[in-house]
């Protein structure tokens with residue numbers, strides 16, 4: 362199963378969720394691939410100890426630009442592999458926009474060749490409704506939309522929902538919304554109001570497990586670790602454990 | 612003076628800072644224009660009560676795509692005007708990438724015609740190093756890079772600094788870094804470490820005033836208000852007041 366982790370809104374936790382779900386499932390013995398299609402390469406820099414030494418052709422850049430096979434790298438976690446990103450990916454919209462071939466399916470055509478080796482594939486998306494995000498949604502079976510508290514964050518759901526409908530209509534008829542994941546929940550009225558609005562508007566599509574705001578997650582990233590390696594008893598680690606059970610029955 | 616508010620990293624507070632500086636200075640009697648060049652239109656939706664009724668040709672879209680004059684709208688705050696954004700702006704990278712004319716100067720050529728009516732112009736940028744951000748940096752005299760605590764956030768400084776150098780070399784020789792603004796500071800070791808690293812690495816370029824994490828800011832946005840209208844005694848309002856004094860001597 363291929364799952365895209367998306368939101369046009371910046372900083373809601375797409376990379377943190379991608380890393381945590383991928384690492385969490387790998388630690389439970391599932392075979393996992395994490396695909397980083399954001400030119401910031403945040404997931405890549407946390408999960409891949411050798412990231413600084415990697416050449417552009419060993420990243421997703423070569424798949425998007427030259428349609429080469431996906432460069433898969435092992436990580437410190439036995440059952441987790443990663444396709445890292447590269448800053449030059451920020452220029453690929455140029456290449457993709459002018460391409461006359463199926464520019465939306467560059468990722469899909471290569472991912473389909475290797476997806477059967479994995480139980481789950483996660484795709485960490487950039488904060489944009491660009492051709493890179495469309496590539497991720499075209500390659501995916503399901504998509505998780507990450508939402509954090511606030512007006513801008515809730516407002517962003519409208520547009521990503523439209524993009525998902527368009528991708529389903531034009532490029533990927535099986536694409537399904539897995540749900541809205543509420544992240545960075547804290548004991549404020551703002552969080553309460555945000556969660557209430559989300560549940561009123563999208564009811565059964567709101568994932569039950571909520572991820573609390575927990576600075577351990579930020580500290581883990583500084584240490585280039587996933588939350589389970591950094592602090593397995595952290596509130597965020599426990600919440601991601603519950604999330605994995607709810608979504609994947611593992 | 613034209614100031615771009617930028618960062619490739621999502622969710623660090625670009626829109627919140629743009630709104631707060633623009634509204635804060637306008638309330639002190641300065642003539643202010645806020646230009647929203649992010650297709651999420653977050654600043655537009657907070658500052659412009661009539662945003663939902665606005666047509667695409669009354670937004671920055673017409674300047675970027677058809678090189679029309681900038682559509683300036685009044686706001687509830689007397690000395691604050693805004694050029695709103697539009698979701699269709701997310702497709703403009705397509706238009707800008709294939710343009711043979713000065714695609715980096717679409718904003719500058721129109722903003723230069725009206726900038727003398729204002730004491731300050733602020734440009735709220737998207738979380739990307741796209742042609743839209745390059746347009747903002749080409750039009751600007753100065754740029755403020757917003758940084759919030761965390762590894763991803765500090766890491767993002769490297770790339771935006773490169774982009775600023777490139778814009779200065781190719782498109783805008785006078786572009787100057789006004790400084791790094793530390794936002795969402797909270798009483799954690801993560802914040803302490805982040806601020807320490809920032810000050811060690813960039814020393815005199817780090818703006819002295821720090822904006823604390825303050826949920827009043829999020830609540831203000833829900834109410835489609837700037838922080839000064841929502842709660843003038845809020846910690847964030849007081850911090851933005853100090854910031855305005857430090858940066859603009861007002």
Ligand SMILES: Nc1ncnc2c1ncn2[C@@H]1O[C@H](COP(=O)(O)OP(=O)(O)OP(=O)(O)O)[C@@H](O)[C@H]1O
Nearest residue numbers: 371372373374375376377488573574575579621761
């Ligand atoms: N539940 C949480 N509690 C505390 N901090 C969090 C949580 N989730 C994410 N973070 C932190 O918040 C910041 C933003 O998260 P992250 O970078 O994962 O978001 P993103 O959506 O991937 O951002 P971008 O839009 O830039 O790709 C990071 O510093 C991250 O470590």
Ligand SMILES: Nc1ncnc2c1ncn2[C@@H]1O[C@H](COP(=O)(O)OP(=O)(O)OP(=O)(O)O)[C@@H](O)[C@H]1O
Nearest residue numbers: 371511621622623624625626627738823824825829
């Ligand atoms: N100092 C602060 N204290 C608390 N909340 C804040 C603060 N600054 C910004 N916020 C909130 O954090 C979230 C992210 O801020 P904002 O949307 O302004 O960032 P941005 O950099 O413009 O995001 P994007 O990359 O999506 O454009 C918003 O919900 C905003 O209300």
Ligand SMILES: [Mg+2]
Nearest residue numbers: 375376399403
């Ligand atoms: Mg990310």
Ligand SMILES: [Mg+2]
Nearest residue numbers: 625626649653
């Ligand atoms: Mg913004």
